[in-house]
Amino acid sequence: MTPDAPTPRRPTYAARAERFHPSGVRSVFDIAMQPGMISLAGGSPDLAALPxxxxxxxxxxxxxxxxxxxxxxxxxxxxxxxxxxxxxxxxxxxxxxxxxxxxxxxxxxxxxxxxxxxxxxxxxxxxxxxxxxxxxxxxxxxxxxxxxxxxxxxxxxxxxxxxxxxxxxxxxxxxxxxxxxxxxxxxxxxxxxxxxxxxxxxxxxxxxxxxxxxxxxxxxxxxxxxxxxxxxxxxxxxxxxxxxxxxxxxxxxxxxxxxxxxxxxxxxxxxxxxxxxxxxxxxxxxxxxxxxxxxxxxxDWRAHVRRSTAVYRDRRDALMAALERHMPAGTTWTHPRGGFFTVVTLPDGTPSDGLLDAAIAARVVYVPGSAFMADGSREDTVRLAFSFEPEERLAEGARRLAEAVRSLSP
CATH class of the missing domain: 3.40.640.10 (Type I PLP-dependent aspartate aminotransferase-like (Major domain))
Structure with a gap:
């Protein structure tokens, strides 16, 4: 007769364990890896420029x-x-x-x-x-x-x-x-x-x-x-x-x-x-x-930084132009002079509930702006990363995001 397997013992967690929450970036990481998905989520450097x-x-x-x-x-x-x-x-x-x-x-x-x-x-x-x-x-x-x-x-x-x-x-x-x-x-x-x-x-x-x-x-x-x-x-x-x-x-x-x-x-x-x-x-x-x-x-590490920066600059420009072309009236965004990111503020009245799901259905993913606020506010914003995807995919990603926003607009 096989003895019953012991019941797994659940650890007794410290009170602070409840303060660790899934990262807004990591929570969409697996989604970003899906075939056909355009990721405007993770701020990954493009290592293709590395020798x-x-x-x-x-x-x-x-x-x-x-x-x-x-x-x-x-x-x-x-x-x-x-x-x-x-x-x-x-x-x-x-x-x-x-x-x-x-x-x-x-x-x-x-x-x-x-x-x-x-x-x-x-x-x-x-x-x-x-x-x-x-x-x-x-x-x-x-x-x-x-x-x-x-x-x-x-x-x-x-x-x-x-x-x-x-x-x-x-x-x-x-x-x-x-x-x-x-x-x-x-x-x-x-x-x-x-x-x-x-x-x-x-x-x-x-x-x-x-x-x-x-x-x-x-x-x-x-x-x-x-x-x-x-x-x-x-x-x-x-x-x-x-x-x-x-x-x-x-x-x-x-x-x-x-x-x-x-x-x-x-x-x-x-x-x-x-x-x-x-x-x-x-x-x-x-x-x-x-x-x-x-x-x-x-x-020549400085030359590598210069080459990489030129790539990121061109990608910023491509994303900025695509946002200007596709996003609905009333949308605004920051104009970074370096780095990897911009924050987009959606038009007044755009429902934030369901936007990420609508974007994923359109095969584009981003990080909600509320992830960057301790109180979870700024639900009317999204962070877009332009460092990793090539220019044509950034442009297409902006178009898909605009499509998702319009699908929820009243």
Missing amino acids: RDVVAGLAVGVLRDREVDALQYQPAQGLAGTIEAIREVMRAEGVEAGPERIQVTAGSQMGLQAITTLLADPGDTVLAEAPTYVGALSIFGGLEAEVAQVDIDEDGMIPAALEETIARVRASGSRIPFLYTVPTFGNPSGATLGEERRDAVVEICRREGILIVEDNPYGMLAFDDAGDTRSARTTLYARDPENVVYLGSFSKIFSPGVRVGWVAAPVELRARVQLVVEAMTIHASVPGQLLAERFVTQT
Whole structure:
């Protein structure tokens, strides 16, 4: 007689487990992979521009030259050569940071998680743009922090709105551990913080004793720099390195798959970030670090960034033209000067319920704008990514999206 199989035991989850929600981007990832689907959803770089034979040679060289050293435990701060390569990338953006300020991470997402772990207690309120990066919202929520979002426009965060938000949060009795911002070619908005506003935001946060966490994955992808790899705007970190933490990444200028990013921070904070990295992963991938290092030191990486940026600029132009041609009257959208994204605001009265289903039925997928708001608002907006699909598919995707919007219009 076969004994009854034991009843599976359901884990007893921590209360914070309920604060982790599916990512608005990841939730449509499988849909985006369906045959015939045009994806305006994920902000993936187009790796077709990579010199793949060269990269393959770099990968072989990593294992040939470093032998087992490339597969062994290494210092938690990061490899010295990788840190020097990171410093070169930052110098290309006009930023100087000593090696003692650099912590290598498994992507900038890990850096943000480490910073939030160190600085935000449960119930604290992190400030961020409205809208903001969905991955940041996942981190803040998962670590039991609240989020207060600050209004932006085409020129980025509005300083007066930042001051008002600070006053409102403090009046509620909540502590503000830091301001999180993507000031250059933001995700999802595509907006770029203007120079005068950058000065104002840095000054407000310095005066109010609030640390700034500047996430800058897109800064080199500037469409109006005439081939220069520098950011279109001076970083906040360069303005105040003692009160700004900088998050950088190789994901958009090289490869997201290598999972190598970094934190640049005041020395004492950087050392504490290292302790969190050690607790989370011990250190970032050694082969990934070596590959990123060699990409910077053994290739014309700036030329690669220029080529990639030219591709993204042409794709932005194709999407903007298609939106102008196909979207119904009353539709508006941001006009990014770099990066991967635009946010489209639908005409008044367009029902948001059912739009994603209608778009998928038309064989196009996007990310709803509500995914980038902590309170789930902005249901009348959608984020479109133009980085991955070629120009003719972007144009067709815009046409299909317009068809879906019209199918629901009263």
